[in-house]
Amino acid sequence: MESVKLADGRVLEFLVEGPEDGLPLVVHHGTPGAAVSRAGMFPPGVRVVMISRPGYATSTPLPGRDVAAAAADTAAVLDAIGIAEFVTLGWSGGGPHALACAARLPDRCLAAATIAGVAPYDAGGLDWLDGMGAENVEEFGKALAGPAELEAFLAEAEGSFAHVQPGEIIAAFGDLVSEVDKRALAEGFADYLAASIRHALSGGTAGWRDDDLAFCKPWGFAVAGIEPPVSLWQGDQDRMVPFGHGRWLAAHLPRPEAHLVPGEGHISLINSIDRIVTTLRRQAAV
Template identity: 35%
Template sequence: MQTIELRDGRIVLVDDTAVDDAPARHTAGRAAGHAAAPDRPTLVWHHESPHTGVLFEPLRRTAAARGLRLVAVTRPGYGGADPLPGRRVADGASDLGQVLDALGIARVAVVGGSGGGPHALAAAALLPDRVAAVATLASPSPFADTPAWWDGMADDGGLRAAAAGREARITWAATADFDPSQFVDTDWAALDGDWAALGQDASAAGGPGLLGGADDDVAFVTDWGFALSAVTVPTFLVHGARDRVVPVAHGRALARAMPSARYEERPDDGHIAVLSTLPALMDRLGAVLRA
C-alpha cells in the first residue's frame, strides 16, 4: 500500500498491482521518485462498503490473467485514510483524479462493487477525459425516500440512521449487529469459496472503518453531486435479482436512468454471488481500453 497526499493535505491509501508493496509517499500531481509502471491497461477498483483498501484475491488474479493493472484508492475514513466529514459521492472523483496524476496514469476504466458502484459512476461522469468505461455490480441507485428505494432491504438500519445525519449513523453503528439474512444461499456459497477474502476484508474493516462507513452511508442518502445522465462512456450494470442488501429495484433504476448502458440481471444471484460476473466485466473493460 502507498500513501498519497492530496492537495488539501489529506492522506489516501492506494493499492497498485504495478508497484511493490513497500511503503512510498507521493504528493498529488507529482510522481517524483515513482518508478515507471508497466505499460498495461489500467482498471480502478472502487471498494465495497466497508473495506480496508487492500486489493484481495480474486481481484488481483482476475486482473492479472487479463494483462490489466489494477489500482484501488481507499475512501476517506477507511483503512487509515484521513476522514472527510460531509463528503459527497462526487468527491471521490476528485480524489481519484489526483491519485492518477500522482501515479502518472492518463486513462483508466473503473468498476465498483456495492458501495463502490456510485463512486465508479461518479468517476465516469466527472472525469470523462480519463475514464474510458465503467461497470458496477450490486450498486445502489441515487437516493429517493420512497418505498421503492427502501423495499426489500433485509437491514436498512444504517441507511435510515444516515438519513438523520452523520452523528446518528455513528451512534447506530455502536450497537449494530450483522444480520445474516441479508445474504442468500448463493452469497454464502461465494463467501465460502472464491470470495472468502471479501468477507474477511469487510470484517477487518469493522471498527477502524467506523467513520468511513458512516460517511459512505450519509453520501448515499444525500445528493450524489452529479447526474447519471453525465455518464456517457460505455457502461455495464450487473445486479442480482435476489439481492437483499441493495435490492434489484436499484439496478433497474440505474438502467432506466442510463438507457444506453448494458444491464444484466442475474436471476439466482444475491449481493455477493453477482461478483461471479467480474471476469466477464474485466474482459469488456479491457477491450474498451485496448480499442
C-alpha cells in the same frame, strides 16, 4: 500499501497490483471496505488500483463528502502514479463512486461498470429500501435520521465487524445474504471480505458513516449525463441492494449495457469478474 498526500492536506492510502503495461483498472470497494489485496481475483493483463475512501483505514476522513468527491480523489492518486486514462468498476457501495468517475472524469475514464451498486436515494419512482434485508433498512433509517443516530448505530455494529473472521461473515450479515450469496462466501470470498472489513474499520467508522450519508443525499452528478460507456450488473437475489436499483439504473443511465441476471445475489456476482473486465476492455476499445 502506498499513500499520497493531497493538496488539502489529507492522505489517501491505495494499492497498485499487476503489470505496469496492464489495463489500468480503478476498483472501488464496498461499504464498509478498504484497499486490500485480492490475489487472483482479476484476469491477467490488468493493473489494479484500489483506493481506501476517506475515513477508511488510514485515509483521512472527509466529513460531509458527497459521492462525486471520489472522482477528484481518484484523479489525484492516478496523477501520483502516472496513469492518465483508465477504466473503473465499483462493487456494492463502490458502484456509485465508479459512476462518479465516469461523470466527472469523462476525458480520462474510458468505461465504467457498477456491480450491485445502489441507485440515487432521490431516484424518482424507486422505493429505495424495498427488498433490503432488515439490517440495511435499520442502518439507512439511522442515516436518514442524521449523523448522530447513525454514529450510535455504527458504534454498536462495529463490535460485530471490526475483528470479523471469515467463518463469522455469514452470521454477521444476517438477513442481508441470500442463499446464493452464502454459497459464494463459503467458496472463498469470505476470506477477502473479512480482511477488507477489518482493515476498513481499523481506524474507526468515519468512512462507513460518510458513505451512508453520501448515498442518502444528492450525489453531485446526474446519472443521465454520464458520457463514457457503462455496464450494469445486478442479480435478482440481492438483499443488500435490491433488484429494483439495477432496473432503475438501467432505465436512467444513457445507453447502458445492462446485465440483470436471474439467480445471482450481491456477492455471487463477483464470480463474473472476468466477464465484467472483458466488457470494460471492449467498451474502452483497449
